[in-house]
Structure formats: C-alpha cells, structure tokens
Amino acid sequence: MSPPALAQWLLTMLVPPGFRDALGGDLAERYARDVPEHGRLRAVMRYWWEVVRARPIALRRSARLVRSTEETVPGRRRVIGLWDDLRSGVRRLASAPVHSALAVLTLAFGVGATTAIWSVVDGVLLRPLPFATPDRLVVMQASTKSDAWYGSSEPEYLDLGSRSDVFAAVAAYTWAEPVLGDTLEPRRITVLTASAELFPVLGVAPVLGRTYTAEEDRRGADAVVVISWALWQQHFGGSSAVLQQSLRLNDLAVPIIGVMPRGFAFPGPAVQAWIPLRLDRANPWARNNHYLETIGRLQRDMTLERARSQLASLAARSEITYPEFYADGGYRVRVRTLREQVVGDVRGALLVLLGAVGLLLTIACVNVANLLLARGEVRRREIAVRAALGARSGRLIRLVLVESTALAVAGGVLGVGLAWTGVQQLPKLAPASVPRVEGVAIDATVLGFSLLLVLLTGLAFGLLPALTAARTPPSDVLEEGGAGRVAGSRRSLLRRGLVAVQLALAVALVLGAGVLIRSFANLYNVDAGILTSRVLTLRLSPSPAQHTDNPDVVRFHDDVRQHIAALPGVVGAGLVSNLPLTGGMNGWSFQIEGRIAATVGDAPAADINQVTPGYFEAMGQPIIRGRAFTAADRADAPPVVIISESLATKYWPGEDPIGRRFRVFAEDWPFMEIVGIVRDVRHYGVDRDAYPAWYVPHAQAYQTAYTSFRPMTLVVRTAAQPSALAGTVRNAVRALDPTVTIENVRTMQDVLNASLGTRRFTLTLIAAFAIVALFLACVGVYGVVAWSVATRRREIGVRMALGARAASVLRSVLGEALVLTSAGLLGGLLLSMVLSAALEGLVFGVRPMDPLTCIAVAVLLAMTAVLAALGPALRATRVDPLAALRPD
C-alpha cells in the first residue's frame, strides 16, 4: 500500500533533501492510515493535495537558515520554477472561473465537433470501399423511356458482359427476401441472387469454403449459398462445421458452400447471403424487363471516359438492332463509379456539414483569442510591476504562456473526450439513408490538427499581450491614467475586429440553419397526396408453405382486411403492395384499347400498385372521379383498374377516361376497365414529383396483371394514436395465421420522417452549431463592450459630471455595440452569398439567400447583441463620476 508513484517522484523533485525523509515519511505514514480509514481515492487525493502545497521554495529558504547552503541542481530549479508558475497560473484561472470555463468549453467544443464530423465524413465519403482496387469498379444503369435510371434486362446485361475490351468482368444481381426457416419466429432475410462473376469483380475471398462457379450458375443447376459473417455468427454460432450444413430458405434446404469475411457487405449491410442467379444465357428473358443491377470491373488500362463512350456506341447499335424495344425512347447506358453510386446522395449534405463545423472551429478559436486578449489586458499592470521589480522578460513570458497553455491543454483534452463521444453517437443518430456509418472511427489526423490549432491559438493570443507588455517600459503602464493610448487603440481595433469576424461567421451559420429549417417545414407541408397522421402500417409475408397459390393468398389478405377493419379503434383498413414513401415501384408497359402499339418500345408504361378494397380510404388518398375498389371486385368479376390523375391527363388528355380500357402488354391478358381516378401520390419522396401510376385490385391481379403480389403492407387508419393499436393489430393478424411474418411495424408519420432522414440529420446538426455560434458571438460582444466601458470609465465619468444623462450614456454604449453588429452582419451576409452555392442542393421551396430569413437573422443578431451589451451599458450609467475622476 504505497502512495502514488508519480506524486512521490514529484515530491522528491520539489522537496530539498533535508526534508525528504521527514516530510515524505510523514505523508507515507498518513497515507497508510488513510487508506483503510477513508478509502483509497480519498487517500490519494489527500496525498496529492499535500504534494501540490509542498512549498518547495519556502522550504529551501528555511533550510538555508538552519543548515549550510544546499546545492540545487539547475534542472531541479527549472522544474520548481515551472511548477510554481503552473500552480499560480491554475490559481489565477480558477479565480476567474466563468472566463476560464468559457474558454475551455469553447475550445473543447470546437475540437470535439470538428473531429467528430470530419471522422464521419471521412468514414462515409473518403474511405476507400472494402473491395480490391475499388476505383476500377463501375455500376451500369439503363434508361429507355423516361428520365429515370433503372437496372438492365438480361440481354442487355449479356451485351455488357461481352465487351471484354471494356470490362474484365461484369456481374448482375437482384434481391430476394425468402423466409429463413429454423427460427423461433418466421423472419425474412435479404438475399442477393448474383451471377458468379460477382466475387471476382469485387475481389474479396471467402474466409471459409469457396464461392460458386460458373457451372453452378447455369440455369437448372441446384442452388448453393454463400453466407455473411453476421449470419454465420448469429444463426450457426460461428461453428466450423457450417460448410456441412444448409440454410432453409422458403422451406428449401440450400447447402452452404462458403462464408464471407467480417465486414463484407455488398451491396449493403442488409444482405445476408448470396445465391447464384442461374440465368438462361441461351434464352434470356425479354429485353424490356429491366430488373437486374449490374456492376463491372474495368480493364486495367480502360478509363471511365473511354468506357462511357464505348458503351454509348453499344447503346446506339442496340437501338438499331432492336427497334421493337427501343424505338420510342431510345436506349441510354449510364456508367458511374461504385463510390459515386453508394455515397452520391449524401455527399452534398455531408460537405455542407463539414463547412459548417469548420466555421464553428474558426469561431471557437476567435472567441478564445478574444478571451485571452482580454485577460492580457487585465494583467498588464501586474506584468509591468514584475518587470519593474527586475523579472527577466523570459520569465514573464513563461508566466503568461503557462496560463494560456494550461487553458489550451484543458480545452484540448476535453475536446478529445467530446470527439470520442461524438464519433460513437453520431452514427447511431444518423438515419439509415447515410451509408457506411458502421465503419466510422476517430480520424487521428484531424484530431491532431484541431488540437494543434487550439494549442497555437492559446499560445499566440496568450503571448501577444505578454510580448507587448514586456516591451512597454513599465513607467508607461504604471503612470497615472496611462495605459499606452496609442497601443490601446490598436489593441481595441484588433479586439473589435475579432468580434466582428465572430459575428460574421455566426451570421453565416444562423442563416444557413434558418434556410434549412424553412426547407424542412416546407417539406412537411407538401401535399404528398395521402394523409400521414393516424395511420399504422405493417408488412405481412404469408408463408409460402401455408399459402401455396394465388387465390389462397388473396383470400388470406381479404380475411386480414375484414378482421382488422372490424377492430375497435380502427376507422378503416386495406393492403397495398408498395407503400408510399418507401420507394421501389415496378413500371410496366400496357396496351390501351384502340391504340395498339406495335412494339413494347412504343407502348406506354407506368408504375403499378396492387391494392385491396379499403386501401384508398385508409390512406386518405381521395378518389377524384368514379369509384374505389369494393369487395365485389373479385377474381371472377369483370376486371377493373384505377388510374392516377397524371396518368389520366397524360394518355387521355381532355377526355374522360372512365369506361376506357387497357391491358398489360402481353397477349391473352384481359382488358381492364377504368372505374376511377385517384389523386397523385409523391411516391418517391415529398421533395420529388409524383409519377403516373395505375392500381389493380389485389384479388384480380393474378388474372389481369401477371400475379398477385406478396408480401403486402397492411395500412390501418386509427381513431386515436396509431402506435397504441400496434399490439392489438399484430395479435389479430397472428390469430388468423400464426406463421405469417410481420415486419416494419410503424406509423405513416415514422415512414415520412424516415424518408426525410438525411435532411433532418443535417438540419439538427447545423441548427446546433448555429446556436453555439450565436452564443459564442454573444459572449464576444459582451466581452468587448464590457472592456470598452471599463477602459472608458474616466471619459464616461467626465461626461456625466458635465451633465450627460444616463440615457445618453446608455445610448452611446448600445450604439457602439450595434455598429459592431452591423459590421458583423454585413460581413456575414457577404460570406453567405459566397457560400450559398453549397446549399443549393439542400434547400426546398426557398432560396439560399431568402430575404425573409435574412431579415429574421438580422433582427435576431441585433437583439442578441443588444442583450449582450445591456449589462455593461447599464453598469456604465451607474458610474460614479467622482470615483471615476479620482486618480488611480
């Protein structure tokens, strides 16, 4: 049980040899007594307290009185001197706790926020993708009719793959969501059916077993599966015997042949397994079914530009060779790097965040600079006195430097803690739309950079007053009414300039936040075409074993609808195949009666959705003309269809489409009669346009539109809070069929919020920065006004003695603050104009330099500045003229 080694060593350094035994021994003895009595922590604290108050200089002096002079090693002397300075520096900082705390917190926040945000940006945008030479990986997309890009068809994929001059290999894939067997509750997993080229293209080897070969990827071959690390751990407990086992998918046992390494996630972390695509390469599916995603690895010396031009000519040739598919809209191929595909959507938002945090760091440093300059002012006298008493300028500088370094170090250490917390928490707060957050870690470079910046600021601005003070002859400072007028005005300009800069930066941040807030509010006010309040949604996947054919599935969904609609608290219920705001609709071609198109290339196409009766009412999607579906629209009833407004105006302009007919673009399928027109829905997001769509009754779909979809999403409109009914609805569905998989239970409001996830994330962070920036600017204004009042006490005293009233003094002080604020505001608006281009992609329904928001920011700033200046201004009015005029 010996005292802390560091404290002991320090004691040895500080205490002269004659006292070491006595003092050190006493402390050791007391420590040994304290530990059992008061616990180890208190004992350690008491020990340290004594070390800190050891009074080495006094001990040395008293020792010299008693015994002969003791030799102090120069190094030891330096340590004692430094220790003494450090102690007095810390004491001085503690004597102005608000000031010091503010400086430390400002620096900490600057360092912490900058590092955390940068680490996220680095992890998401800059970090290379975890594949072999990832910049050689490209993604191809096709577009044939509209301005939307989608996947390729099987023949198109085969065409791409045949271009060995461009690609080393091309892989194709699509998603499936089979039900995983052998689990307590049936659940679906996301599986990628991918061609065998996928693994060579990505260049990642399995950690166990192997990946599948081209042989296993032929049509008719038995399925095999490669599983993810996570699935291996969760479902098989990481057992090494997994290669002898199979995965039960949709009641089929698929042998496992390999396990991918930890962290391998293609195309995203949701995918748990990979199965061969098994295309019939000799007889590929129709050229107009664009359902395959493609990814390729460019040949070694192929550049992106050359690849693009090569594929453009490929597309042009295909247009000529297959006019029946491409006549109407042509065929375009888009080639992007994989990185662009993965992070392209969030890049804008993340870069804006980075800019914002950079502004914040600058504000933080400027604030600290100002605080340190202010402290420097206060200590000019003390430094002058010390200089007059013979202190060397080196010693004086060290005195001041130690204090500001202590501040900077404290801020830096706290900042590191904040950065670490931020990097842990930010990925959790980030919405699902921000990719790659799993791998985010603290970026040591940025941490080092911001720490260095903070330290330099502390040193530079702590040093400045010390240097000027050390160079000023003490007589100037000590003289009555002195304070170096000329140097004072230069200093005053510097301080005011710094505050103006702070204000300008804060304005830029606040304006940015304001514009984003307005955009966000606009988005929530957009009419999406549906009513999102009081709606509960659940995704239902009936087990294929329980419901083998289409009529079965239809019956099950109908049962669910009727049962749920009858529950207390439920206003209405229905099911839909693609829930709005969750993306991913299928676009199919159709044939209008009387306007037969020769080829599918000429035929119209639009997004299709399958719904049950009760859906439109439950979703609050109004029927504009005609009727909604009813229970009478069964499989054996006449086929019907409902179209959206924009589909009506697009293909039946100026006429009433009710009663007209069309069918899917395939022979032998019946014509459906249009019985209703429904309001457009912004299906892909409230900030995107609505696309034309057609709705087919789920009960009839397998007779009129290829198949009745599953899974379907149950939509329930509730009388009260939707989340309150979630449990009841779940149980009711379970009661009908215990084997059905129920997922994604959330309210429509949640769905809306999730679709706006990235925006909300960006907005929250920038708003937080703006608030901090405004606060810091406020502090800056307060500081500079208070200092101005303090240095002009005499002048104010004279004015008041000469008859000036309190009101005029108040006016003049506040006026000074407003002048400063105006300068800052002007600078800030100019800065915002320069930066507004960065916000272009993020705003909605408002311009980046929106005049209304600018005015609001100006008013806010003025009010804040007046508030900050009020304290010192009032104090100025209470200056006692006699006291002010008295000689110092």
Added chain:
Amino acid sequence: MDHLGELEQLVMLAVLRLGDDAYGAEIQRELAQRAKRRVSLGTVYVTLTRLEAKGMVRSWLGDPTPARGGKARRHFAVERAGMASLRTSREALARMWEGLSGGGQSASGSHARS
C-alpha cells in the same frame, strides 16, 4: 527577544501538547483538530525550521520505520527560549485584552486603562 507570529505560536503550543509524539504529521493534525487551522505539511515544516533557526525549538531524527517507507521521523521539542517567548506573547495578549468585553468594546468608554 524575537516576537512570535500567530502560526508560530500555534505550532509551538501543538509541540508542547504532543510531547514525545511531536512530529510533522501529528502537529498538523493537532492544529486542525484543536485550533481549527488547516495548513499544509509543507507550511508546518517551514514554520518549524524557522523556529529552529531562531532557537525556539530543537529537533532530532528518530528511527526509520517500514510504515514510513524506511524514512526516519524528525521529532521536535520546545526549547527554554521558546517557552519564554510563548509566555511573553501570552502576557502581551492578555494585557491587550484587559478591560475589553467579548465584543471588543471597552467596558468603560473609548479609553482603556493601561
């Protein structure tokens, strides 16, 4: 004769009270408990060393003990000169307090009898 400062008096009185047990840590504890004066050990030693230089106390090294990490204890005792100074200081205080009630005002007007 040297006059004693307040802390010097308190420290010497503590040494007297502690008798054989008068060493740094114990003196510090006695000051804290009885006189309600919290001072650092460093201060105690500074004071004792100054007193020793003035001849008021004397010190000697005791035996090292394992509880002290093998370090020797320095004991203190008050010398005759120290006792004399203590008495002088006490008498001076008593004379100044004479005639004053607890609140500090003279019992018989603003002039105190000498």
